[in-house]
Amino acid sequence: MSARRKVDMMAKQESDGTQRSGLADGARPTLKTIAFMTGLGVTTVSRALKDAPDIGEETKKRVKLIARQVGYRPNRAGVRLRTGKTNVISLVLNTDEQLMGFISDIISGVSEELADSPYHLILTPVSGHNDPMDPVRYVVETQSADGIIISQIEPNDARVRYLVEHGFPFATHGRTHMGIEHPWHDFDNHAFARQAVHALAKAGRRRLALLAPTPRLTYYRHMSDGFAEGLIETDAAELPFRDAWVDMPIEEIKAQALKLMRRPTPPDGIVCGSGAGAFALVSALEECGLRLGEDIDIVTKQSSRLVQMFRPRLLAVNEDFRRAGRELAKAVKASIAGADPTTLQTLYVPETVERVGQPPRPEFQGP
Amino acid sequence: MSARRKVDMMAKQESDGTQRSGLADGARPTLKTIAFMTGLGVTTVSRALKDAPDIGEETKKRVKLIARQVGYRPNRAGVRLRTGKTNVISLVLNTDEQLMGFISDIISGVSEELADSPYHLILTPVSGHNDPMDPVRYVVETQSADGIIISQIEPNDARVRYLVEHGFPFATHGRTHMGIEHPWHDFDNHAFARQAVHALAKAGRRRLALLAPTPRLTYYRHMSDGFAEGLIETDAAELPFRDAWVDMPIEEIKAQALKLMRRPTPPDGIVCGSGAGAFALVSALEECGLRLGEDIDIVTKQSSRLVQMFRPRLLAVNEDFRRAGRELAKAVKASIAGADPTTLQTLYVPETVERVGQPPRPEFQGP
DNA sequence: GGCTCATACTGTAACGTTACAGTTGGATTG
DNA sequence: CAATCCAACTGTAACGTTACAGTATGAGCC
Numbered sequence: 001m002s003a004r005r006k007v008d009m010m011a012k013q014e015s016d017g018t019q020r021s022g023l024a025d026g027a028r029p030t031l032k033t034i035a036f037m038t039g040l041g042v043t044t045v046s047r048a049l050k051d052a053p054d055i056g057e058e059t060k061k062r063v064k065l066i067a068r069q070v071g072y073r074p075n076r077a078g079v080r081l082r083t084g085k086t087n088v089i090s091l092v093l094n095t096d097e098q099l100m101g102f103i104s105d106i107i108s109g110v111s112e113e114l115a116d117s118p119y120h121l122i123l124t125p126v127s128g129h130n131d132p133m134d135p136v137r138y139v140v141e142t143q144s145a146d147g148i149i150i151s152q153i154e155p156n157d158a159r160v161r162y163l164v165e166h167g168f169p170f171a172t173h174g175r176t177h178m179g180i181e182h183p184w185h186d187f188d189n190h191a192f193a194r195q196a197v198h199a200l201a202k203a204g205r206r207r208l209a210l211l212a213p214t215p216r217l218t219y220y221r222h223m224s225d226g227f228a229e230g231l232i233e234t235d236a237a238e239l240p241f242r243d244a245w246v247d248m249p250i251e252e253i254k255a256q257a258l259k260l261m262r263r264p265t266p267p268d269g270i271v272c273g274s275g276a277g278a279f280a281l282v283s284a285l286e287e288c289g290l291r292l293g294e295d296i297d298i299v300t301k302q303s304s305r306l307v308q309m310f311r312p313r314l315l316a317v318n319e320d321f322r323r324a325g326r327e328l329a330k331a332v333k334a335s336i337a338g339a340d341p342t343t344l345q346t347l348y349v350p351e352t353v354e355r356v357g358q359p360p361r362p363e364f365q366g367p
Numbered sequence: 368m369s370a371r372r373k374v375d376m377m378a379k380q381e382s383d384g385t386q387r388s389g390l391a392d393g394a395r396p397t398l399k400t401i402a403f404m405t406g407l408g409v410t411t412v413s414r415a416l417k418d419a420p421d422i423g424e425e426t427k428k429r430v431k432l433i434a435r436q437v438g439y440r441p442n443r444a445g446v447r448l449r450t451g452k453t454n455v456i457s458l459v460l461n462t463d464e465q466l467m468g469f470i471s472d473i474i475s476g477v478s479e480e481l482a483d484s485p486y487h488l489i490l491t492p493v494s495g496h497n498d499p500m501d502p503v504r505y506v507v508e509t510q511s512a513d514g515i516i517i518s519q520i521e522p523n524d525a526r527v528r529y530l531v532e533h534g535f536p537f538a539t540h541g542r543t544h545m546g547i548e549h550p551w552h553d554f555d556n557h558a559f560a561r562q563a564v565h566a567l568a569k570a571g572r573r574r575l576a577l578l579a580p581t582p583r584l585t586y587y588r589h590m591s592d593g594f595a596e597g598l599i600e601t602d603a604a605e606l607p608f609r610d611a612w613v614d615m616p617i618e619e620i621k622a623q624a625l626k627l628m629r630r631p632t633p634p635d636g637i638v639c640g641s642g643a644g645a646f647a648l649v650s651a652l653e654e655c656g657l658r659l660g661e662d663i664d665i666v667t668k669q670s671s672r673l674v675q676m677f678r679p680r681l682l683a684v685n686e687d688f689r690r691a692g693r694e695l696a697k698a699v700k701a702s703i704a705g706a707d708p709t710t711l712q713t714l715y716v717p718e719t720v721e722r723v724g725q726p727p728r729p730e731f732q733g734p
Numbered sequence: 735g736g737c738t739c740a741t742a743c744t745g746t747a748a749c750g751t752t753a754c755a756g757t758t759g760g761a762t763t764g
Numbered sequence: 765c766a767a768t769c770c771a772a773c774t775g776t777a778a779c780g781t782t783a784c785a786g787t788a789t790g791a792g793c794c
Contacts, residue, residue, distance in 0.1 A: 078750030111492035125478035445780030
């Protein structure tokens with residue numbers, strides 16, 4: 001640029017007074033501020049910061065330098081109003097659940113993945129007695145986010161249908177069976193249940209029960225299929241345990257588990273679909289005088305470190321919710337960027353079953 | 368309004384074509400849409416929806432009716448750009464913590480309180496190795512929220528000082544000791560620890576240990592003072608337990624607890640500052656062959672329903688994080704509204720210590 | 735009949751950004 | 765040497781909202 005023009009600009013701006021210069025004392029710097037300081041136009045500054053091809057290299061450097069010096073950050077409301085891009089991702093959470101720390105792990109994972117991105121994370125709560133469709137509709141209708149993450153997925157999920165129909169970017173924690181391709185992340189509950197049965201069979205267990213999720217949810221089928229498959233392969237017997245599921249309040253799980261264990265022939269092995277459920281089961285069996293690791297074995301998911309504190313031996317596989325959060329965040333970001341949904345589907349296959357916790361009977365006696 | 372003027376307006380608008388009418392097919396209705404439909408000016412519609420005093424009752428009714436019919440929702444970006452009000456509350460969370468479900472309970476409480484308000488909840492993560500000041504500065508500097516909720520409060524907390532100095536609305540989960548009045552909600556850890564000691568003394572326990580939080584945090588002092596006070600009142604002895612605190616990873620708490628319990632004279636009672644910590648303690652003492660409720664008693668906080676699943680008898684008081692979330696949300700909202708901070712300080716005093724869990728030895732033997 | 739006054743409305747400008755359609759000045763071309 | 769082209773910049777308008785400073789209308793008053 002010519003020196004002359006620059007000086008002209010400076011003079012013109014100065015005559016306008018500080019009010020219009022965008023340099024008002026404590027206020028946040030805007031594009032105008034930088035435009036004034038560099039003697040460039042607002043548009044040029046905007047484009048320079050975006051590395052537009054029609055801006056000179058020198059100019060870009062200068063603009064970026066000043067932008068950094070004054071601590072310029074684009075005004076989100078301005079961008080949002082102009083472009084419609086919110087730079088927000090909404091995570092829909094059921095706020096009634098009191099299931100251990102797994103929600104905070106998902107949140108941590110999502111935050112982690114979003115940390116170096118322009119995205120803010122907003123929480124959109126659903127309460128169990130409301131239509132799970134409400135928050136989704138709200139976000140889409142008010143365009144309060146660029147993408148959305150939902151969980152508790154059903155095989156035929158109205159929310160997924162709605163989001164696909166509206167072309168709204170999203171990712172689900174769990175799969176559907178609707179013949180619609182969409183971004184998802186899931187834990188392989190089929191593999192989990194099958195491996196669990198094998199592990200129990202290897203420990204000599206023959207009468208197995210499954211604490212499954214609500215039949216309403218997709219992964220109910222995955223888990224019960226895996227369980228059934230394991231039973232056939234190991235020739236073990238199933239003890240129906242259909243009055244309890246992992247999504248119930250933990251006290252109710254325990255109550256149902258007590259009934260199960262007080263049957264004439266109680267199970268000698270249980271596959272437990274959630275870490276929290278395992279607490280209820282262990283509590284119940286202790287109350288019945290059954291000894292974990294001796295009379296009965298339990299396989300569960302090590303969804304929290306708390307599971308490691310189980311005193312008797314417990315069998316567990318690791319379900320990493322933090323990782324799930326990261327995967328989900330990645331998937332929505334890519335979905336927003338317009339990626340093919342079939343490339344945004346990840347299945348986390350659990351590692352083999354391990355024993356956690358300490359030995360069933362203390363070797364060491366206190367002083 | 369005169370019929371004539373209305374007709375004029377309609378005619379004028381119609382000649383403008385649909386493009387400018389704000390009635391473009393699937394698009395979100397704006398003030399312009401309603402202005403067109405009612406034949407009023409955009410300003411009038413805006414003011415009518417706000418119940419401004421200079422708008423006629425008839426007009427208000429008509430505008431509101433149409434607004435409801437077309438499903439009008441103010442565009443947040445527009446409002447934010449114009450007024451500076453974000454209608455967002457930021458909750459700062461440490462995303463390293465893996466402490467049980469208490470984070471999700473706080474989130475639920477906050478969401479609950481914000482449900483019928485215009486506020487959205489955004490999560491601003493801090494990682495433990497970053498300066499806790501960073502997210503606070505970010506929110507204030509970029510004005511990305513109208514108010515902020517922080518936790519893990521220290522007696523002399525730089526964040527609180529910063530927020531007060533900048534006149535930025537906030538609420539803290541925990542108190543400070545800086546001689547600065549600000550909105551807070553806190554659990555009475557002094558009362559908790561004192562009551563806990565009394566409960567242990569009543570059960571005949573004489574050698575007591577305290578699993579306290581990091582000394583850095585304000586409530587460390589509250590808890591240890593309450594503990595000390597209880598000791599004096601009950602004439603019990605303290606067994607120092609200073610290498611562990613409730614904020615450590617649960618495995619480390621357990622490791623430290625093992626050392627404590629393997630001392631020549633182990634404690635016969637422990638006051639445990641967190642529900643998660645209790646899992647580690649119980650795990651440790653079982654590993655040492657100590658029997659909970661017989662050789663030793665533990666008092667903890669029933670911060671999660673999981674604590675109820677403790678097989679042996681455990682003493683616990685209820686710490687309601689959901690309620691804490693609600694209180695904090697209320698406090699920020701009031702702080703934003705400009706309320707006197709001294710009226711926004713609530714202390715949750717725990718109820719008396721209760722036994723939870725089932726009896727120590729099973730009365731019932733399985734079949 | 736002119737005056738004031740209150741009521742009920744109005745248009746304009748601005749918040750900060752970006753898409754778009756220019757404009758300028760110099761170099762390259764036929 | 766005029767025509768063309770390109771690089772590097774520019775201003776204007778618009779997104780949806782609200783603050784502000786009006787304006788038109790009719791009533792009430794002297």
